[in-house]
Amino acid sequence: MSADTLDFDVSKLAMMNIYDWHTGPYPARIRIALAEKNLQSRARFVSVNLWKGEHKKPEFLALNYSGTLPVLELDDGTLIAECTAITEYLDALDGAPTLTGRTPLEKGLIHMMSKRAELELLDAISVYFHHATPGLGPEVELYQNAEWGLRQRDKALRGMHYFDGVLKTQPFVTGEYFSMADITVIGGLIFAGLVELPIPAECEALQAWYVRMQERPSVKNRITMSEPNKALV
Numbered sequence: 001m002s003a004d005t006l007d008f009d010v011s012k013l014a015m016m017n018i019y020d021w022h023t024g025p026y027p028a029r030i031r032i033a034l035a036e037k038n039l040q041s042r043a044r045f046v047s048v049n050l051w052k053g054e055h056k057k058p059e060f061l062a063l064n065y066s067g068t069l070p071v072l073e074l075d076d077g078t079l080i081a082e083c084t085a086i087t088e089y090l091d092a093l094d095g096a097p098t099l100t101g102r103t104p105l106e107k108g109l110i111h112m113m114s115k116r117a118e119l120e121l122l123d124a125i126s127v128y129f130h131h132a133t134p135g136l137g138p139e140v141e142l143y144q145n146a147e148w149g150l151r152q153r154d155k156a157l158r159g160m161h162y163f164d165g166v167l168k169t170q171p172f173v174t175g176e177y178f179s180m181a182d183i184t185v186i187g188g189l190i191f192a193g194l195v196e197l198p199i200p201a202e203c204e205a206l207q208a209w210y211v212r213m214q215e216r217p218s219v220k221n222r223i224t225m226s227e228p229n230k231a232l233v
């Protein structure tokens with residue numbers, strides 16, 4: 001542990017707003033990162049109801065042009081969107097990045113595998129959900145292309161086989177320790193669960209890894225970290 005970490009006092013950090021939805025697979029990535037870095041106490045969650053299309057309203061688009069969750073807002077009003085960018089920010093706060101790499105090589109490998117997990121798994125399932133299933137409902141899904149969605153579902157299944165191969169020979173997605181790349185694959189498998197796209201039976205290494213990941217407190221407790229007030233939903 002570095003001297004920087006020893007000096008780091010979480011309670012001195014300003015509170016951050018996190019715009020998210022408690023069951024969303026992308027927001028899950030930030031909830032997991034927050035817990036892994038022990039930063040939950042500095043996060044104030046603001047619920048944006050995906051099912052009501054609140055993320056497409058002008059007020060939210062002013063925060064994130066892409067109209068997607070999550071978004072991190074710092075106390076000076078700075079906004080950071082994109083899970084990878086938010087994770088890099090959170091990971092660097094204590095001067096001892098563990099999730100995004102400690103050395104140039106680790107940083108490169110983690111970035112590569114996290115991007116691959118987005119392209120080959122998480123984003124592909126997201127396209128499947130929004131295009132080839134009812135998605136968030138007719139009020140939100142204004143354009144759907146089922147053929148494209150089904151192709152992306154098949155791509156995600158190929159992605160599962162790819163990550164199965166990776167995890168046959170090493171305990172974590174980039175090698176010997178847990179990183180942002182694992183979090184991105186977890187996000188993909190959370191989304192796969194929501195759309196009922198099971199991990200193929202032959203992907204035993206991926207299945208076993210996911211069972212292990214779900215035992216991590218950061219993954220297990222991500223939804224209860226903050227749930228919207230039921231009266232408001």
Ligand SMILES: N[C@@H](CCC(=O)N[C@@H](CS)C(=O)NCC(=O)O)C(=O)O
Pocket residue numbers: 024025026027050055067068069070081082083084126136
């Ligand atoms: N590239 C973005 C993707 C974020 C994303 O797609 N978030 C989902 C939440 S689970 C979302 O807002 N979906 C709503 C939609 O696309 O309409 C990131 O990494 O943060």
